[in-house]
Amino acid sequence: MLDLTLEEISIAINGHFIKRNKDEHFVKVSTDTRKIEKQSIFFALRGENFNGNNYIEEAVKKGASVCIVDEERAEFANLQCNIIKVLDSKKALQALAKYYRNKLGLKVVGITGSNGKTSTKDILAAILGEKYSVFKTKGNFNNDIGLPLMILELDRSIDIAVLEMGMSNLREIHLLADIARPDIALITNIGLSHIENLKSRENILKAKMEIVDYFNEENTLIVNGDDDLLKDVISEQYKIIKTGLDKYNDLIASNVTLFKDHSEFEVMGEDTKFNFSLPMLGKHSIQNCLLCLQVGKLLGISMKEMNDGLNNIEATSMRLEIIEEEKITIVNDCYNASPSSMKAAIDVVNNIAENRKVAILGTMRELGDESLKAHTETGLYAKENNIDLLLCCGQYSEGFKTGFEGENCIVFDSKEELINSLKDLIKEKDTVLVKASRGMKFEDIVSELRKIIL
Structure with missing residues (x-):
């Protein structure tokens, strides 16, 4: 259930009512009339080949109680629905998500990187789930529309939101970071994905580092210190912790053994080593797992609890x-x-x-x-x-x-x-x-x- 009033929505998105009725019940947000549910807020988005304003009548027939539009049409007056007019429906969606994230006041962990974002998200949600109520990004809802939709699925039962952030160019993660305002950020690696747009790995690093654009001394960035570019990241504005297999990292995996169906490794705790068993394959999975273990440490989860959590990973399909x-x-x-x-x-x-x-x-x-x-x-x-x-x-x-x-x-x-x-x-x-x-x-x-x- 969305913890929002109709008045809050209107103010958050800087909109004005074209039509208002007494129905202020809404439980979900939708941008697709093919999947809309009753008592939804429908955002009429535009794309190259579609205009959501053309589907307002269909949205209302299927049960939308609020429609956010960026056109004003005569036929809207006959619909039994709250209709709010804004300048840009997509920007309104993003503004509402930013407002809602701030209102809920929960903790947000943002994840980005060239590879391994989704696997890291799955590992982290399992680890944190041993102690907290956790929400994680569904599928690949990690862009300027998908991330706001994920935030608007949250409610007060959630302690921590694990949100994946993708990009294909500069300034895109900057926008996502503004909306989600992560307390902790993870960067898995800097590869060649999107180099067609960004031209160099150094520019890819710059784009990924936008995840910390709103960080201060209370925030923590955790990076894969085995990556040749991430290992040199420094800051005086926020905390940086580096994890990996290399001995120069802050959190290190040692005695790594790779089996046919899982991986095993040791991590040094406060005064002893702890043996972890990860039901994923490859050294890259251990590197991703170490990022998550460091988050768990920051949030007060014991080594044993984190290892227990690894048994509950719900992995996204078609990934190894x-x-x-x-x-x-x-x-x-x-x-x-x-x-x-x-x-x-x-x-x-x-x-x-x-x-x-x-x-x-x-x-x-x-x-x-x-x-x-x-x-x-x-x-x-x-x-x-x-x-x-x-x-x-x-x-x-x-x-x-x-x-x-x-x-x-x-x-x-x-x-x-x-x-x-x-x-x-x-x-x-x-x-x-x-x-x-x-x-x-x-x-x-x-x-x-x-x-x-x-």
Whole structure:
């Protein structure tokens, strides 16, 4: 239930009433009439190919009790609904979320980084859930519309909101930080994602660091100190804590052991070491986990409670999901792809596979001038790290082939052609990695692999 009055909403978004009735009951916020529920506040957003003001009548029919519009139309007068006019519906949504976050006064942890944001969010929510009532960003609702919608799902039963913050250019996280005002911020790493827009990793770092634009001495930034750019971050305005596998970090994992279905490591506590078991794979997952353990320490959660919390991770699907079929093992990592996450996934395959290792890779997008080089280096990494067969399709697949070299790299003209060849190429007991940027929808390949009868 939203803890807001109609008057508060109007003031927060600097709007005026076109129509007002006695219905002041609202429980949710929506921007999509296809999913709207009764007693919702509907924001009529605009996009390149749509205008939410055209759907006000439909929203009211489906039960919206408040509509926020940025056009004034004669037909609105006949609707049985509160209608508030603003200059810009999207900015109004953001303003209401900022007001609401401030009103609730709960603690907010913001997470950003080139890779690992969602996995880190899942780990942190599980750890904090041992002691607090926690809300975490759903799916990839981490942009200038998604984040406000997440904040407007909160209520007074929540102690801590774990909010993911994404970006594709400068000033975007600055806006999100203004809305969410995180008390603690985490940065997972600085990779090549969005280098097409930002041109350099240094600019990507600058964009990610916008998460601290509203920080003061009461706030804490926690970064992956193993990252070559993040390890040098300093500030006199707020606290910085660095975590990782390198001995120079403030919180360090030692005695790391990687198993087929989990990872184990030790962390030094106040006066003793504690053994952690993380049901995720790869060293990168341990680096993400350390960020979360540091948050737990700041918020008074014991080492034992945090380790117990790791057993309750609710992981987002298609991120290094191990699927044990009767005759093959599939590593489903189809959610997204970047050079660093490709290499991390290949490392995982190396760690869990007992027989032949196959990688099915697709395009890594938004790498700009670095695209061909990044695909070539990924192909070389696969070759040097024991991938036996590389199957690829999509743009820059020739880069994969150049890096991998040899006849055990096959480039297909289309995803469909690759799928049709799976039955002839995949063998019993293979471990098969499937990974590409989200738009390639490589989960279709995973579905076909699961149907193969060898």
